[in-house]
Amino acid sequence: MSEAQDCIFCKILDGDIPSAKVYEDEDVYAFLDISQVTKGHTLVIPKQHSKDIYHTHPDVAEKLFSRIPKIANAIKETYDPIGMNVLNNNEAPAGQSVYHLHIHLLPRYGDQDGFE
Ligand code: 5GP
Ligand code: ZN
Numbered sequence: 510m511s512e513a514q515d516c517i518f519c520k521i522l523d524g525d526i527p528s529a530k531v532y533e534d535e536d537v538y539a540f541l542d543i544s545q546v547t548k549g550h551t552l553v554i555p556k557q558h559s560k561d562i563y564h565t566h567p568d569v570a571e572k573l574f575s576r577i578p579k580i581a582n583a584i585k586e587t588y589d590p591i592g593m594n595v596l597n598n599n600e601a602p603a604g605q606s607v608y609h610l611h612i613h614l615l616p617r618y619g620d621q622d623g624f625e
Contacts, residue, residue, distance in 0.1 A: 513558040518609035536572040547622045549588035551614040560608040561599040590616030
C-alpha cells in the first residue's frame, strides 16, 4: 500500500473519513482537530500528500503557508481567542503522529485554556 493510500488525512480529503470543514480551496483543506486542545483547534493540510516538511515541495509549502493568514483570521472571527499558536510537528520526537504534513492553528484563551 502506498504512503498516501495508507494516510488518514488523505482519507479525509477523499471523504472516506468525515471531518468538520473550516476552509477549502484547490490546494488546501482545513478542518477541526478531532481532539480539540483548545476551542477551534484547526489543522491545515495540502491536498498533495507529503509526509512531513522535509519531503514537501517548496511550491506545495508556499501554497499551504499562503493560506494561513486567511484561515487564522476566520478562526479568530469565529472563536474570538486572545492569541493563536501556529505549529508544525515533524517526526515522532517532535510530536508528529500523523504523517501527512499539517499546520496546527491553536486559538488561545488565556491561563485556563488547557495548553501549556
Ligand atoms: P500531530 O501530532 O501529528 O502534529 O497532529 C496530528 C493531529 O491529528 C492530532 O492533533 C490529532 O488529534 C489529529 N487527528 C488524528 N486523527 C484525526 C482524524 O481522524 N480526524 C481529525 N479531525 N483529526 C485527527
Ligand atoms: Zn496523506
